Amino acid sequence: MPVVVEMRSSVLRKVPQVTVLFWVVKLLTTALGESASDFLVTSVDPYLAVIVSFLVFAVALAAQLRVRRYIPWVYWLAVTMVAVFGTMAADVIHVVLGVPYLVSTLGFACVLALVFWAWRRSEGTLSIHSITGGRRELFYWAAVLATFALGTAAGDLLAYTAGLGFFAAGVVFAVLFAIPGIAHRLAGLNATLAFWTAYVITRPLGASFADWSGKDTAVGGLGWGDGPVAAVLGLLIVLGVGWMQLRERRSSRELELAR
Numbered sequence: 001m002p003v004v005v006e007m008r009s010s011v012l013r014k015v016p017q018v019t020v021l022f023w024v025v026k027l028l029t030t031a032l033g034e035s036a037s038d039f040l041v042t043s044v045d046p047y048l049a050v051i052v053s054f055l056v057f058a059v060a061l062a063a064q065l066r067v068r069r070y071i072p073w074v075y076w077l078a079v080t081m082v083a084v085f086g087t088m089a090a091d092v093i094h095v096v097l098g099v100p101y102l103v104s105t106l107g108f109a110c111v112l113a114l115v116f117w118a119w120r121r122s123e124g125t126l127s128i129h130s131i132t133g134g135r136r137e138l139f140y141w142a143a144v145l146a147t148f149a150l151g152t153a154a155g156d157l158l159a160y161t162a163g164l165g166f167f168a169a170g171v172v173f174a175v176l177f178a179i180p181g182i183a184h185r186l187a188g189l190n191a192t193l194a195f196w197t198a199y200v201i202t203r204p205l206g207a208s209f210a211d212w213s214g215k216d217t218a219v220g221g222l223g224w225g226d227g228p229v230a231a232v233l234g235l236l237i238v239l240g241v242g243w244m245q246l247r248e249r250r251s252s253r254e255l256e257l258a259r
Helices: 002-012 020-043 046-066 072-096 101-123 134-161 166-187 191-214 226-258
Strands: none
Touching (some): 020 046, 020 072, 020 191, 046 072, 046 134, 072 134, 072 226, 101 134, 134 166, 134 191, 166 191, 191 226
């Protein structure tokens, strides 16, 4: 009976389990968001690119909120569109509105803190293992959006304002990304705090290496091009999510047999 209950709660969840593959695909989506956004706004009319990306983002998020359980391709499509549209929105804040990276970083940090405060006050926990829909899922996606905005601002602050460049910034963020997990295992850092700290850093980490790969050598990149880099990243995401989908179907079949 306990096995059946555990499997049933797993099926009812709306978010994936945190595994190595989860982090790999999350990093790939942040990298794709950077490359795809830069490619689209320079290849087509930027206003059209932003509008279409927003519409796809809205549809993807609505689909995720509508389904009753975790479906890998639905969930990761929403995360990917957060990355693509979110990058465009972040660029608008800095390039069009002229908000300095330091100001946007501090502002988004405050927004994220407010989301976590409201979430904890309302639900009593920030654990992602309790996301089964309803109000908790709304808080979860609000936190995802806020972490992405904060990570974007922090990444640009380090790469541009601090002048580290793409590769050096990527190395710094790789070290920062590893610290919460190590602290959780060796020093007992709270699992929820470790997760969300690492989650924030996935955005600047993935974006830094995406820029390093795609941007011209004159600005410190490898010159592979944003379009080709985005295509390769998209393929890797499809493969990763496809594998998750197969595993999810296998878990569903096991649940049916357990009944």
